[in-house]
Amino acid sequence: xxxxxxxxxxxxxxxxxxxxxxxxxxxxxxxxxxxxxxxxxxxxxxxxxxxxxxxxxxxxxxxxxxxxxxxxxxxxxxxxxxxxxxxxxxxxxxxxxxxxxxxxxxxxxxxxxxxxxxxxxxxxxxxxxxxxxxxxxxxxxxxxxxxxxxxxxxxxxxxxxxxxxxxx
Amino acid sequence: xxxxxxxxxxxxxxxxxxxxxxxxxxxxxxxxxxxxxxxxxxxxxxxxxxxxxxxxxxxxxxxxxxxxxxxxxxxxxxxxxxxxxxxxxxxxxxxxxxxxxxxxxxxxxxxxxxxxxxxxxxxxxxxxxxxxxxxxxxxxxxxxxxxxxxxxxxxxxxxxxxxxxxxxxxxxxxxxxxxxxxxxxxxxxxxxxxxxxxxxxxxxxxxxxxxxxxxxxxxxxxxxxxxxxxxxxxxxxxxxxxxxxxxxxxxxxxxxxxxxx
Numbered sequence: 001x002x003x004x005x006x007x008x009x010x011x012x013x014x015x016x017x018x019x020x021x022x023x024x025x026x027x028x029x030x031x032x033x034x035x036x037x038x039x040x041x042x043x044x045x046x047x048x049x050x051x052x053x054x055x056x057x058x059x060x061x062x063x064x065x066x067x068x069x070x071x072x073x074x075x076x077x078x079x080x081x082x083x084x085x086x087x088x089x090x091x092x093x094x095x096x097x098x099x100x101x102x103x104x105x106x107x108x109x110x111x112x113x114x115x116x117x118x119x120x121x122x123x124x125x126x127x128x129x130x131x132x133x134x135x136x137x138x139x140x141x142x143x144x145x146x147x148x149x150x151x152x153x154x155x156x157x158x159x160x161x162x163x164x165x166x167x168x
Numbered sequence: 169x170x171x172x173x174x175x176x177x178x179x180x181x182x183x184x185x186x187x188x189x190x191x192x193x194x195x196x197x198x199x200x201x202x203x204x205x206x207x208x209x210x211x212x213x214x215x216x217x218x219x220x221x222x223x224x225x226x227x228x229x230x231x232x233x234x235x236x237x238x239x240x241x242x243x244x245x246x247x248x249x250x251x252x253x254x255x256x257x258x259x260x261x262x263x264x265x266x267x268x269x270x271x272x273x274x275x276x277x278x279x280x281x282x283x284x285x286x287x288x289x290x291x292x293x294x295x296x297x298x299x300x301x302x303x304x305x306x307x308x309x310x311x312x313x314x315x316x317x318x319x320x321x322x323x324x325x326x327x328x329x330x331x332x333x334x335x336x337x338x339x340x341x342x343x344x345x346x347x348x349x350x351x352x353x354x355x356x357x358x359x360x361x362x363x364x365x366x367x368x369x370x371x372x373x374x375x376x377x378x379x380x381x382x383x384x385x386x387x388x389x390x391x392x393x394x395x396x397x398x399x400x401x402x403x404x405x406x407x408x409x410x411x412x413x414x415x416x417x418x419x420x421x422x423x424x425x426x427x428x429x
Contacts, residue, residue: 127415128320128331128368128404142332143172143187146368147321148344149273149301155183159321159329160299164185167174 170294175200179207180273181217182301188284189314190293202283203298210276213237216267227265243268243275250379254394257383262355273300274341274378281305303341303381305374323366323406330366330411331404338401339374343367343385354386361386369403376400392419 080098145159155161174187184207190196213236215221219228222236233241247260247268260268277300287293288309295314297306306316316335322328323344333340345352345363352361367384371377380398387394389407395414402415413420 127402127413127420128333128370130331130404130411130413131319131329142317142319142329144185144297144299144304144306144316144340145302145319145321145329146299146304146340146342147302148323148342148366149303150182152178152181152183155301158302159319159327160185160302161183164174164176164187167172167187168176 172295177204177207179204180211180215180276180300184301185299187297187299188293189295189312190287193292196287196293199283199287199293203280206280206283207276207300210239210272210279213239214243214268214272214276216269223266223268243271246275246375247271250383253397254380254383256356257354257386257394258379259355262353262358270382271375271379274303274339274374274376276300277303277305277374277378278339281307303339303374303378305339306335306337308337320368320404323364330406331368333368333370333402335370338370338372339377340368340370341374341377341381342369343378343381344406345385352382352385361388363407365389365405365407367403367405369398369400371400395419 078099078101142163145163147158147160150158150160170189170191172187172189173192174185177184177186184204186200186203188196188200212218213222216223218224222240225231226233226236226240233244244260244266247258247266250271251259251261258270260266260271277298281296281298284293284296284307288296288307291309291311293309294312295306295308295316297304297316302321304318306318308314308316314336318333318335318340319329320331320333320340320342322330343352344366345361352363352365353359354361365385365388367381367387369377369381369384371380376399380394380400381403383394383398384403384405387405389405389410389412392405392412392414396417398417402413404411404413
C-alpha cells in the first residue's frame with residue numbers, strides 16, 4: 001500500500017507542476033490550484049492505479065513495465081497510474097505516468113482539451129514516446145519513419161527505405 | 169490481419185512510400201496510380217525548379233493569381249492565413265516572391281491520399297499511409313482496428329529513433345535541419361538556422377502537421393508561444409539534445425523532467 005501512496009504522490013506532483021507551468025499565463029482561478037499543497041486532496045484530483053491498457057488506446061508501447069510489480073529504491077511501483085481528469089482553463093487534463101524499474105519512464109495525457117467533437121478522436125492518442133538512446137529503428141517495429149525531408153539520394157540510406165525494402 | 173505492401177515512387181525531388189494494408193487488387197493499384205498522379209501534377213504546378221510551372225510563371229512573367237492554375241490561389245490563401253496565425257514564423261513570401269514549397273508537400277499529400285477514400289469507405293483497404301519525404305498522412309478504415317506505429321528519426325544519430333507515436337487516422341510531419349543539407353530559414357530574419365533542430369507535429373491532416381512542424385522548427389526549443397493557437401494534437405521539439413513535448417496545447421515535458429530528475 002505504501003508503494004501505491006508513493007506513486008499517487010508522484011502523480012499528484014505531476015498535476016501540480018502542470019498547473020504551476022500554466023500559471024505563467026493564467027491569472028486568478030487556476031493559480032489557486034497551483035498554490036494548493038500537494039497533500040490537499042480536496043483540490044488535487046485523487047488518483048487510482050489502473051492497468052495501462054484501459055487508460056489509453058495508444059499507449060501500448062509504454063505498458064511493458066506494468067505487468068510485473070517491482071519496486072526499486074526510488075519507492076515507485078512499476079506500472080501505469082492514471083489521475084482523474086482535472087479541469088483547467090484549457091479543458092480537462094488527465095495525466096498518466098508509467099513507472100518502470102522504479103523510474104518514471106513516461107508521462108502521457110490520455111485526455112486533454114479539445115474545441116470540437118472531431119478533436120476527440122485524435123485526443124485519444126498518446127504523445128510521442130521517447131525512445132531509449134540504445135533502441136535502433138529496426139527493433140522498434142515501426143511502420144513508417146518521420147524525419148527531416150530527404151532527397152531522392154538521401155532516401156536510399158534512410159530508415160524508411162529499409163522498411164520499404166522489407167515490404168516491397 | 170491483412171499483410172501490408174509498399175510501393176515506392178520518386179516525386180517532388182524526394183520519394184513517396186505508399187504502404188497499403190489490403191489485398192493487392194486491380195482497384196487498389198488504380199488508387200495508388202491516382203495518388204501518385206496527383207502528387208506529380210501538383211509538382212508540375214508548384215515546382216520552383218521548373219521554369220514552366222505555374223509558380224515560376226507567376227514570378228517570372230508577372231501573371232496574376234487568376235491567370236494560373238486555381239490550386240495556386242487556394243494555396244496562397246492558406247499561406248496568408250498561416251503567416252498570420254504563426255506570427256510570421258511561416259511566410260511563403262520571405263524571398264520577395266510567392267514560394268509555397270514548405271506548404272505544398274503536405275497539402276498535396278492530403279489531396280493525393282483521397283484517392284483511397286472509396287476503398288477505405290467500403291473496407292477493401294484496411295489502412296493506407298502515404299509518406300512523402302518523411303512527412304506522412306495515415307488513414308484507417310472505420311471498420312479496422314489498425315494502428316500506425318510511427319518512428320521519429322533521431323536528428324543526429326543516423327539510423328536511430330528519437331521517439332515513437334501511434335496514430336490511427338491523422339498525420340505526422342517533421343521539420344528540421346539534417347546532415348544532408350535540409351535548409352530552414354527564419355522568414356522573420358532571413359537567417360539560415362544552424363541547428364541541429366527537429367520538430368515533429370501530429371495533427372488531423374498533413375497540411376496542418378507539415379505547416380506547424382515548420383513553424384515549430386523555426387521557433388526552436390525555447391519558443392513554444394505558437395503552440396496554444398496551433399490546431400495540432402501533439403508534438404515534440406528537439407534541439408541540441410533537449411526535448412520538449414506537448415499535447416492538447418499543454419506542455420508535458422516540463423513536469424516529466426522534474427519528476428525524473
